[in-house]
Amino acid sequence: MGRWEPNARGRLERAALALYRERGYERVTVAEIAREAGLTERTFFRHYADKREVLFGGSAALQEFLVGKVAAAPADTSPIELVVAALAATGEVFDERRDRARQRQTVIDAHPELRERELIKLATLATALAGALRERGVEESAAILAAQAGIAVFQVAFVRWLADGERDMAELVRGAYEELRTVTAGG
Amino acid sequence: MGRWEPNARGRLERAALALYRERGYERVTVAEIAREAGLTERTFFRHYADKREVLFGGSAALQEFLVGKVAAAPADTSPIELVVAALAATGEVFDERRDRARQRQTVIDAHPELRERELIKLATLATALAGALRERGVEESAAILAAQAGIAVFQVAFVRWLADGERDMAELVRGAYEELRTVTAGG
Structure with missing residues (x-):
């Protein structure tokens, strides 16, 4: 019931990802995930609304992380640099989780x-980033464009990060941003 | 039954948008939309799967339009210019529909x-645009970045186009693209 479950x-x-891989996402029940983890269903529902949310349970923390990074950056940073630096910093969290992210x-x-x-998660992240830029006084359309361009950079970097065994997120985000600059310059 | 209904x-x-505004989207039924339009429910279902799809019935045509413009552009156009020119050209269709688009x-x-x-519609458009760029030989990440940056430009332009009484879509898309260039240059 109220027992403290270390790292529940x-x-x-981890139990859910293992079961989804072995048996297929649609066939796995919450009861099975809880059993595999050695926990009760009640404990499951204290942490996740349903089996889908196990896959998206990190969204709120990621958003908070990005918004915090944008808010804490030096005053003279340009909007796109604020966004790119925040996205590059996600390596602090992501790089250790590459296997789980692949699963x-x-x-x-x-x-x-x-x-x-x-897709909705990414759009929500873009909206939150745009809001964090607005908080710093960035004009609305510049905030939206920087945030959405940043999420495009992140998507390209993330796919590479999943496929890559070596380069870390920060390097891949910086590389994709350089590509975006080339692309939008319209060369 | 099989009768030909001009511009059904x-x-x-038009009937759906009028009813959604007057009575609230959630309270309107397909039967009421058909009656308001002077048509049968059977005719409604020949054109739309449900009352939600009345609002998204133009998505497939918009996608086809954009992909066609990208495919038909001159050979030496840069990826971002292909996307921006296609989006600017949507004014051919949109500018006459501004009131309906606002509703x-x-x-x-x-x-x-x-x-x-x-949001899913816009993400789908971005994927389709990236595919059209790939068809022209654009490298994958450049295609994704150009398509997603283009959709960000379109979103900013579209909000202004709804609010604006004067400027047409082409002008607003071009203006938002200039802003994107400034933003991504990171100045």
């Missing part, structure tokens, strides 16, 4: 409704 | 599930 959230996530992506790629959920 | 699709759209947007803005549907 992480154990549930998660395999599940998402196989299910259109999860892909849609992922 | 447009009449249904539609008011309904969408008031309903989170419709806003999500709109």
